[in-house]
Amino acid sequence: MTQTPSLAPSNPLIPGFHPDPSVCKVGDDYYLACSSFEYLPGIPVFHSRDLAAWSLIGHVADREGQLDVCDTPTLGGAWAPTLRHHGGRFYCVVTDAHGRGSLIFTAEDPQGPWSNGTVMQGVSGIDPDIAWDEEGTCYITYSGLLLHDGDAPPTHLGIQQVRMDPRTGRALEEPRSLWSGTGLMFPEAPHLYKIDETWYLLIAEGGTERGHAVSIARSTRPEGPFEGCPANPVLSARSTDRPIQNTGHADLVQRPDGSWLMVMLGMRPRGTTRAFSPMGRETFVTSLHWEDGWPVVAPVELTPPGPEVRERDDFDDECLEPRWLGVRRLPASVASLTERSGWLRLHAGEAKAGMDDLRPAFVGRRQQHERAAFSALLDVSGGTGGISLRIDEQHHYDIEAGHGVIRARARVGSLTQTWEQPHPGDVAVLRISTEKPPADGLENLAADMVRLSVRSGTAGDSGEAWTTLALLDGRYVSAETTASFTGRSVGLYAAEGTVDADWFAYEGHDAQR
Template identity: 35%
Template sequence: MKVQNPVVRGFYPDPSICSANGKYYLACSSFEYFPGVPLFESDDLLNWKPIGHCLTRKSQVNLYQVPGSGGVFAPTIRFHNGRFYMVTNNNTYQKNFYVYTDDIYSEWSDPVFVDQGGIDPSLYFEGDKVYFISNGTDESDGRGCIFQCEIDITTGKRLTESRPIWKGSGGRYIESPHMYHFGDWYYLMVAEGGTEYGHMVTYARSKDPYGPFEAYAQNPVLTNRNLGGNENHIQGIGHGDLIETPYGENFMVCLGFRIQSDWMPFHHLGREVFLVPVTWDKNGWFTAGVDGTVQTVMDLPLKASEQKINGRYDVSFETIKNEPQRFCHLREYHPECYEFTENSVTLFGNRFTLNDTESPTFLGVRQSEFDTELTVSLTGNSPEAGITFYLSEEHHYDLAVLCKEKKRTLILRLRIGDAVMTAKEIELPEDAQIILKVVSDAAQYHFYGIINEEEILLGSARTKYLSSEVAGGFTGVVMGMYAVNPNEDQKQKAQFTNLYWKQGTDR
């Protein structure tokens, strides 16, 4: 059947996949956002629904003052002997750990730490042995390398020394290791090239889990690096994980990003989840994708009846009630700052702003399509409240109402690195009814205020300034409702009602 990529849209990078009880489960990176490590479930590998997060409480993860693109990334999810395991890294604090649960719809354990460095950890189970795998640097020659040890899965304690097992096929930044056993061979699959335009999936095999490993002669097995930025709207392909269906078919999930071009190619929706077929030859080597590439539309041997485009969901307060898993906060969650009703959310701001590496009052959802239209009504007396299209503390666009000494002002404020500009400022009539509106396409965001039913364009801003190519980092744009109150002793509220965000106009 014809399949449209990406299969999970918006900022959900570093996918890892497992199967259990007739279903597939996907875990993705969350970085500085809380809850951590979003989880998805699917019956058919195409249609994914959010079911929760692995890291839902402070005892599991410390995100205090984590900078943009810091925190939790590159999880691996595995199912073994009736139990789910998710292993990941809090890069800000340089610690690898795993959590586990017997019920994926319930809470996960507190973290179990493993004394092996590097990032992108993975687990491989075989018999009574558990192998812990991550990247690192071989001190003998300074090259990037994959390290492996055996651990006690109950305590996380190393049972063997960490040993280097493969240095890759020659690309920089070897990472994202996963071990598999098919037939007589152990397969070690990694990412190389860095999670940018040179990203790729490579692999090697051995008769022993410690090697020596023989590289696949046609590496990389999957990459879009040679297609050219304007020839293909998918780039950055890498960080793959394999899955086998009950019918014996093999597939790979991997990350990639959809690019636009404004003289130079860029992406602002973040790295997303793509699906490609895997084919084995008679000699026990596999290929992936279409001639080793990922296409927007691919013909995959799947049993699904139809594909519902994951990103094209409308966001409303009904969504908050029915799918709270789609929403996130910056760093730490302070429940006293949020009140939810059937048709509204009330935010109580704290002293932290969107420019801080702290935890402002912020309720966000990932932007998953280029073409969107958002409206929301705003009332209350919070000193500052509004909506933001947020990439990091140094790159965000804010449409907000400021309240000071009974005077209300509607502003459009743009932060691009060290440059902060109030692009437009409108003094509001007393008791004016305010609706905030944003319309986006691939190139621009357009910001409006609807004041007593009169629509006013405050200005426009380019999407590329919220891209990784301009701002750096590894995340994507998140739309957030937020509030700020420098004087926390005086509890002042911002009430948002009539939220509607249509994502994807071409459906």
């Protein structure tokens, strides 16, 4: 089982907050799914033919009720999917944290439609994996983390496993404890494989922060007993100067040439102390080879930045593109492309608190480059709204128009600050951009600075002056400050009445290390 390692594709493999990747190979095609937490549509599914270029082809949860995230607290929702193919059918098992529980979704086509989701019975924990032996017995292996309501801390039972009837979601036995790593905290994210004649159990441990690590064990049977690799953890960036930190929560996949890759989550911390990661946990990849029946994993390398990306949505289609997201509800519940031809109309409805609302009237997309600019032309004759850069309802930077005023707002925890200037008329071009911090002073601790601006004209895309209302420290909308499992999303919102957007533009490029 010894191969020469191949070069890994570029990193990040899927930029922007796309954590907890799971990948499977079906013929010549590869499919990858990620966590989505409180955002809908949920559980994005990507496709590739070469494991390097990936395209978003849909979502597992694109209908009301598949995930119960309507009132889920921040950090809840869709956690850690495992994507597999068996018997001509695709399976996605996932935890709907603080919602429906552990779920089994199925589909004939990974683009969908996916089933409504079967609730697992007899599985108390998170991060489920699904695997089958040669006899067709289905195994659900999961992290025995018990989430409690109120202030009670979670209870951890280590890595657990049951035989499962995947049609009914009913466990066929009491859970048994498997190998739970080297003793680091939070053993989680198990994936079970049979490679040649050996069963491997891959897990994450050490927590999803800087101590995150990947460890592996093996057995002759899917239910163990498992023997840990002497070199565990086989991957970790902790206490190193590597540009990609928090590497863990991994999955294995074989390339067409027989070599192997490992996909995992990681973070790009920036600033003088390398303490702040604006885009949160992203999907990365590295190569591995096998020695004496154990994987030897290469360090995760950051690829030099690619060319600048420029994208623009003129809202001329009948449906929003799949990359558009809503918070705890589907974008179509607050947005319409048909009420005003060529425009996106947002209805504030009951979301009177703007971006502070648990379910804001927001339609956004992930920030996927370290230096990015998001701009839009808005007609606010029917209400008030603008552009928001969001981590969660308590951490966001907004710029909005309405009632003759342009207003910039920073919400950081319990603190809010605003800046205003008059703006006659009902049309405004607003922009949020992320920029390199100053080279000296306290600001260089930041990963970036966030500029909130309004343009003096509306006719063209360039040549007119921008007026800055606020230049803000990006540390306060980064994953570490907010203690978030997600990253930044940026998009359009309505705080009152209706707001129309003629276009939304995105420009982005990554910073040199």
